[in-house]
Amino acid sequence: MTPATSAPGATPATTPGPARSRFVVPVLAFCGVVVAVMQTLVVPLLPHVPELTGASAGAAGWLVTVTLLTGAVFTPVLGRVGDMYGKRRVLLASLGVLTLGSVLCAVSSDIGVLITGRALQGAALAVIPLGISIIRDELPAERVLPSIALMSSTLGIGAAIGLPLAAVVTENFDWHTMFWASAALGLLDLALVLWIVPESAVRSPGRFDVPGTLGLAAVLVGVLLAITQGSGWGWTSPLTLGLLGASAAVGLVWGRYELRTPSPIMDLRVSARPAVLLTNLAALFIGFSFYANSLVTAQLVQEPTSTGYGLGASIVVSGLCLLPGGLAMVALSPLSARISATYGARTALALAAVVMTLGYVVRFFTTHSLWLIVAGATVVACGTAIAYSALPALVMRAVAVSETASANGLNTLMRSVGQACCSAVVTAVLARLTFVTPGGPAPTLRAYLLIFLVAAGAALVALAATLLLPSDRPGRDAPRDGDRTGGTVAVSPSTSATRGNA
Secondary structure, eight states, X not given: OOOOEEOTTOOGGGOOOHHHHTTHHHHHHHHHHHHHHHHHTTGGGGGGHHHHHOOOHHHHHHHHHHHHHHHHHHHHHHHHHHHHHOHHHHHHHHHHHHHHHHHHHHHOOOHHHHHHHHHHHHHGGGHHHHHHXXXXXXXXXXXXXXXXXXXXXXXXXXXXXXXXXXXXXXXXXXXHHHHXXXXXXXXXXXXXXXXXXXXXXXXXXXXXXXXXXXXHHHHHHHHHHHHHHHHHHOTTSHHHHHHHHHHHHHHHHHHHHHHHSSSOSSOHHHHTSHHHHHHHHHHHHHHHHHHHHHHHHHHHHHSOGGGSSOOOOOHHHHHHTTHHHHHHHHHHHHHHHHHHHHHOHHHHHHHHHHHHHHHHHHHHTOOSOHHHHHHHHHHHHHHHHHHHHHHHHHHHHHSOGGGHHHHHHXXXXXXXXXXXXXXXXXXXXXXXXXXXXXXXXXXXXXXXHHHHHHHHHHHHHHHHHHHTSOOOOTTSSOOOOOEEETXXXXXXXXXXXXXXXX
16 A cells, blocks of 8 residues: 655645634534535425425425435445545545535525435535544544544534534424525535645555446445435336446446556455454445434324324424434533543444434333423434444554545445435335325334334344454554654555555
8 A cells, every 4th residue: 555645746825824723623524514404405395395396206305315326326326426526625625515405496496406416415425524634633632532422423423413404494394494405505605614724745656437427426426326216117127136246246347446546545454354244234224224213203293193103203303303312412522532531443343333213212111291202302313323333443444544534434435325224225115115194104113113123133233243243442552643753644655555455
């Protein structure tokens, strides 16, 4: 593996003064929250999209699906581009794309334009791994863990606060307003990054892998389309099986190519190391378990009282049920960083999986009380906060500093794949386990309880993967992040060579 290098001619021209440098982490975290909010922005609007745009319900569903697809494809790719050509530069480009997508959605009611705008918004998900990488490059050692804990948690924080905010806008204003608001936030992000965030001089040399990028995109799109659309097409339909088969075939060719190219878009040898592989596996199941909490809570409390278990809550109330969890995630980020620093990120991630499991146990027995539902959802969110804070710390211990953005991009991708799988499972369970009520067909209570059990099982699988990781407790023999010189992370040639031969 090539050691981290500085870009030829790179200068600290964009480095902020001492007064502004203290705002680097808050600005990056704010960018992460804004991007994460975009992922759930349209969820309260989906039932109304057909009447507002004249589109079919299937077309309306693409407002969520296309964001998932572009986020999955562009997150690892832009992470690699940031490692090679400059993280701040790619961060600005991502925020620009998000703003453009928001404007497209704000000025049109045409479903095709809306889907295009949502695709652009999804591509900005790379902001989170890019922010983590900038933090690792620019901050002194004692500030890195707490800062990446907060940055990583923004993915969950934004999702938790995005639903209630979008619900309030949908209930009280013209629906285009939320896209104008997201465009304004995107412009504010751009201005803050230009003013506050420095460009890192750390670079990963090499040529951009165009064939590898196209192959990765083909594999991800095929797999995620099959997962997200399988319940509608039929899991054994020729289209679903054909997409999975084609993705597997392309994946084999792509993997062979990536192992042979000198500068791959994804270093499969690094990804196959137990420390990286198991961390990404844990991220997939943590993403699954977290997303079940977000998907099911709002729908459960909105179920009509005629079901015998529903509370008949409004869209706004159902969204607000997730807000305490979002606030808890903000509060717990520093605690998670302290746990990782004192006991190791492996211990923090194991604790998170246990907390999430206990949260679903609470949810299993408390479906008839709004406050107990909120309490159970908040416990799951607390576990998610600790997990999302620990995951990038584990990734950074296992890769060279020059690959931080791309490695964290892959880890973020695994969380997104877990969320996609969760969405498919939740949709299938709620559609299959139904009964007839005075208001029409509705999911049974058993369907929701089954989802809680599956989500708890996913958290337990994440726990098992975590326990197989090598110990990283401070004071024990474990690979270190690298040497720090001049306040910037740098990996010594000997350390880099050791990692490359692992």
